Amino acid sequence: MNQMSTEGYTTADGRKIGGVMMEMKNITLRFGGVKAITDISFDIREGEIRAIIGPNGAGKSSMLNVISGFYVPQEGEVWFRGAKRPPMKPYQVAQQGIARTFQNIALFEGMSVLDNVMTGRLTHMKSGMLEQAIWKGKAEREEVENREVVEKIIDFLEIQAIRKTPVARLPYGLKKRVELARALAAEPKLLLLDEPMAGMNVEEKEDMSRFILDVNDEFGTTIALIEHDMGVVMDLSDRVVVMDYGKKIGDGTPDEVRSNQAVIDAYLGVAHD
Amino acid sequence: MFYREAGDFKTSYVDDNQTFPIKFDRYRYYAVLFVAFAIIPFVINDYWVNAVFMPFLIYSIAAIGLNILIGYCGQVSLGTGGFMAVGAYACYKFMTGIDIWWGGELLFRLPEFNIFFSVLMGGLTTALVGVLFGLPSLRIKGFYLAVATLAAQFFLVWVFNRVSWFYNYSASGQISAPEHHIAGVAITGPNADAWAMYLFCLVFVAASAIVARNLTRGSFGRKWMAIRDMDIAAEIIGVDPLRAKLSAFAVSSFFVGISGALFFAVYLGAVEVGEAFGIQKSFLVLFMVIIGGLGSIFGSFAGAAFLVLLPVFLKNTLVGALGWPTDLAAHLEFMIVGALIIIFLIAEPHGLAQLWRVTKEKLRLWPFPH
Numbered sequence: 001m002n003q004m005s006t007e008g009y010t011t012a013d014g015r016k017i018g019g020v021m022m023e024m025k026n027i028t029l030r031f032g033g034v035k036a037i038t039d040i041s042f043d044i045r046e047g048e049i050r051a052i053i054g055p056n057g058a059g060k061s062s063m064l065n066v067i068s069g070f071y072v073p074q075e076g077e078v079w080f081r082g083a084k085r086p087p088m089k090p091y092q093v094a095q096q097g098i099a100r101t102f103q104n105i106a107l108f109e110g111m112s113v114l115d116n117v118m119t120g121r122l123t124h125m126k127s128g129m130l131e132q133a134i135w136k137g138k139a140e141r142e143e144v145e146n147r148e149v150v151e152k153i154i155d156f157l158e159i160q161a162i163r164k165t166p167v168a169r170l171p172y173g174l175k176k177r178v179e180l181a182r183a184l185a186a187e188p189k190l191l192l193l194d195e196p197m198a199g200m201n202v203e204e205k206e207d208m209s210r211f212i213l214d215v216n217d218e219f220g221t222t223i224a225l226i227e228h229d230m231g232v233v234m235d236l237s238d239r240v241v242v243m244d245y246g247k248k249i250g251d252g253t254p255d256e257v258r259s260n261q262a263v264i265d266a267y268l269g270v271a272h273d
Numbered sequence: 274m275f276y277r278e279a280g281d282f283k284t285s286y287v288d289d290n291q292t293f294p295i296k297f298d299r300y301r302y303y304a305v306l307f308v309a310f311a312i313i314p315f316v317i318n319d320y321w322v323n324a325v326f327m328p329f330l331i332y333s334i335a336a337i338g339l340n341i342l343i344g345y346c347g348q349v350s351l352g353t354g355g356f357m358a359v360g361a362y363a364c365y366k367f368m369t370g371i372d373i374w375w376g377g378e379l380l381f382r383l384p385e386f387n388i389f390f391s392v393l394m395g396g397l398t399t400a401l402v403g404v405l406f407g408l409p410s411l412r413i414k415g416f417y418l419a420v421a422t423l424a425a426q427f428f429l430v431w432v433f434n435r436v437s438w439f440y441n442y443s444a445s446g447q448i449s450a451p452e453h454h455i456a457g458v459a460i461t462g463p464n465a466d467a468w469a470m471y472l473f474c475l476v477f478v479a480a481s482a483i484v485a486r487n488l489t490r491g492s493f494g495r496k497w498m499a500i501r502d503m504d505i506a507a508e509i510i511g512v513d514p515l516r517a518k519l520s521a522f523a524v525s526s527f528f529v530g531i532s533g534a535l536f537f538a539v540y541l542g543a544v545e546v547g548e549a550f551g552i553q554k555s556f557l558v559l560f561m562v563i564i565g566g567l568g569s570i571f572g573s574f575a576g577a578a579f580l581v582l583l584p585v586f587l588k589n590t591l592v593g594a595l596g597w598p599t600d601l602a603a604h605l606e607f608m609i610v611g612a613l614i615i616i617f618l619i620a621e622p623h624g625l626a627q628l629w630r631v632t633k634e635k636l637r638l639w640p641f642p643h
Contacts, residue, residue: 013471037564041427055366067511070509088507089508089513090508090586091508091509091510091511091513091514093510093512094508094509095511096513099509099510100509102509106503106505106509107502107503107506108498108499108501108502108503108506108507108508109493109502110498110501110568111498111499111501111502115495115498118494119495119499119507119510120510120511121492122492122495122496122499122510122511122512123510123511125491125492126375126618127491127492127523129493129520130486132487132488132491132492132493133484133487133488134484134487135490135491136489139487139491140287142492143286143290143491143492144285144287144290147286148286182510183510271598
């Protein structure tokens with residue numbers, strides 16, 4: 001059964017959300033005897049900011065890894081843009097237009113900021129080895145075209161000044177921003193953010209929140225994010241999935257989730273008497 | 274003073290991407306090219322070519338090749354000697370005309386290739402062989418990969434010793450380069466002139482360096498470096514590890530093969546595989562890459578220069594200037610070179626290229642403190 005619905009909904013702040021972009025159907029993921037994810041279904045709609053929250057070890061990152069093709073679930077189906085996705089390697093998922101950032105920064109430390117962001121364009125660069133060896137015609141043209149795209153993103157994220165700095169020299173907050181730039185450079189249809197604000201101070205969190213909203217607003221990118229800061233999650237996201245011990249315990253708008261008893265129990269604990 | 278970016282505004286991305294963005298560097302590069310191509314050929318003699326320039330140029334190509342694999346793509350290889358042998362033997366077969374046999378009968382014989390194309394074919398053949406031996410890199414990493422490529426080293430040397438087809442059934446088991454000409458000038462063989470051999474190698478060195486630089490600054494280089502720095506993240510942004518690693522093996526082996534072909538055909542003239550392309554050659558090129566600086570084309574040249582010139586320099590000072598007996602000097606030379614390598618690597622683990630980078634950064638500000 002294809003549940004691809006065409007009608008969307010309108011958010012509280014008046015943004016139009018489209019049909020279903022990605023749908024997870026009854027996903028179960030096991031590592032040996034451990035069930036990381038148990039029978040979870042949810043969808044992500046076009047243009048939406050979708051949050052996945054839950055206590056530590058709830059299986060949020062595993063879920064993101066399923067979406068980005070890193071883990072192949074034992075059961076369940078992943079539907080992307082109206083088609084069932086066959087088991088894929090992560091690089092094939094990237095070529096479909098899904099980009100992500102990591103909980104622990106995964107930048108290429110030996111390269112400059114510019115080169116790191118340029119790697120985000122690799123799926124768009126098609127010139128062959130011989131053309132690049134002589135560096136004329138298509139190779140050079142392609143480099144310049146992609147550089148223009150990258151420069152726009154560098155402007156957008158306000159990292160012009162560190163363009164040529166080796167990534168290893170940057171402080172943590174900037175590294176997070178460069179990683180976002182690298183993911184954005186791919187011009188993804190779906191952007192996965194794994195704890196984009198972990199370890200940041202309030203100011204950096206505000207900056208990052210602004211960037212996430214702007215990305216969604218200006219590029220129309222659909223975003224799925226994992227975050228622990230409840231204030232941020234409730235402010236940013238249109239709909240929230242709540243996970244606990246690998247199970248889905250809540251799904252809905254931030255307000256619905258906030259008043260959901262199962263969610264309150266998971267976060268605050270329940271009295272066993 | 275004159276080593277500045279200030280005032281040198283780049284108004285296009287092409288300008289910004291060029292290899293030598295600073296004007297002074299650019300002129301220095303042209304000057305080096307001019308001296309190498311237009312002045313040195315007229316002033317060198319046999320001694321300089323055989324003791325200094327040819328080994329330096331040929332090892333530079335090998336070091337560039339290995340640097341692409343280790344320094345840019347992060348795949349350790351100890352098979353360089355074996356791959357050089359592939360280049361040498363492929364070049365030999367192409368320049369003497371390959372004989373194809375089927376069922377004990379000679380099917381046909383290819384015409385003899387021009388020396389230039391023989392060397393190129395040596396490189397291409399090595400690229401194919403390199404891809405084949407690069408396949409394990411998809412599953413094994415780091416030291417374990419080094420051991421796997423070590424197997425390539427011994428296997429290849431063994432094959433060239435055992436299969437007489439490779440050395441054209443000669444009784445000695447050696448291969449020796451027949452005389453070949455380009456535009457009437459002998460490049461190989463005993464009658465080749467020093468300047469001709471030098472120029473022939475120099476053309477390959479210059480082309481290799483430019484191609485290596487172009488590949489490493491484009492999307493292939495970024496794929497390789499992404500794999501080197503963090504292979505998981507590389508895959509997530511859309512790099513196919515299979516193609517990235519194998520392309521690095523192919524390009525790297527291509528250069529190593531060319532250097533092997535030149536080493537045999539132009540420099541030595543006659544080769545016995547175990548002697549010329551043994552495991553010590555693999556280590557020598559590996560040391561050049563490490564001492565020169567991983568992930569730097571300039572480092573490849575610097576490393577090759579260091580390990581080729583230092584022994585020559587020591588020999589000349591010890592024997593020539595100080596008048597020591599040759600055998601004593603030869604042994605001391607090993608000790609001094611070894612000690613220097615250790616001292617140097619402790620002082621600057623990132624190699625000569627890093628020293629060069631630091632110097633340039635300081636030069637940019639000099640004579641001001643900030």
